Amino acid sequence: MVRHTTCIMSIPSTASIESQLPTTWSSYPCPDISTVMPSYTSSLWSQDYKPQYWSKYLVWQWLQQMVDMHQIDAASIHFQNFDVDGRQLCSMTYQDFTRAAGTVGPILYQSLNELKWSGQHLGVEFNPLDMIKSEPDDFPCSFPEPSIYPADIFDPSCQCLAPVASLTISSPDTKRSHSRPHQIKKHNPRGTHLWEFIRDILLNPEWNSGLLKWEDRTDGVFRFLKSEAVAQLWGKKKNNSSMTYEKLSRAMRYYYKQEILEHVDGRRLVYKFGKNAQGWRESEK
DNA sequence: TACCTGTTTCCTGTTT
């Protein structure tokens, strides 16, 4: 028996998404995108598309795209080294990329160079503006635009990410290549797992403006501050506008059995990374 | 094509 059809089709309108947003969302520091980045809406396919003209935010979007595309463990990239705009990014040398991203550096360097000249990458068109220009009504923004925050929100001293030595990668390219000394990830059919998505938000303070919070950094205990907002972000990543915290939390509960998460007694919206969750510990920097 | 994994969706009941 078919219990339900594709839920997206049953969503009445984008207004329902807004109504799902928590009231706290309105206080979320994410102003209208056209206000923050007016050029985005007026010149989507202009020169802004070129990496040389990207904002810091687009640089981060590109990095995120690279992480997804190549199945790179985001914890392996020192994102603080990419707190640059497109002009600065394009001025980085091969050595700079290697320093900033270790063994992933050459991949990023090559991808960027292809974008510089063609606007395409490995046959997959990269448009960092997709997340911004698409469906502005059903999601206020994806990750916050870094430039709209005080500089001190992004702590460049934060070394919350794992060293390149812990890199895991499983792109088809690297699977076939014996020249790259990457570890291969196990079966991961749909890109980033939910728990990795959660972990990466926690590890990247610039993305994590009040969405999630460490309760006990050492023990891996964290709390959802804006549960519905995180669910919306997750849904955005999965192209599922009907994602809710209720559904996200069901997926989280499956992690208990896998020991990716451990039970935390009696504390609402609080979870704890388990022994099979990797890349969140400070000692894994 | 069957099977597997990792969700996603829906649900009922319980706890806070």
Place this chain on the structure above:
DNA sequence: AAAACAGGAAACAGGT
């Protein structure tokens, strides 16, 4: 009373 939690059941989708 509402929100969150717990977990069963089935569907779904991408990868092998």
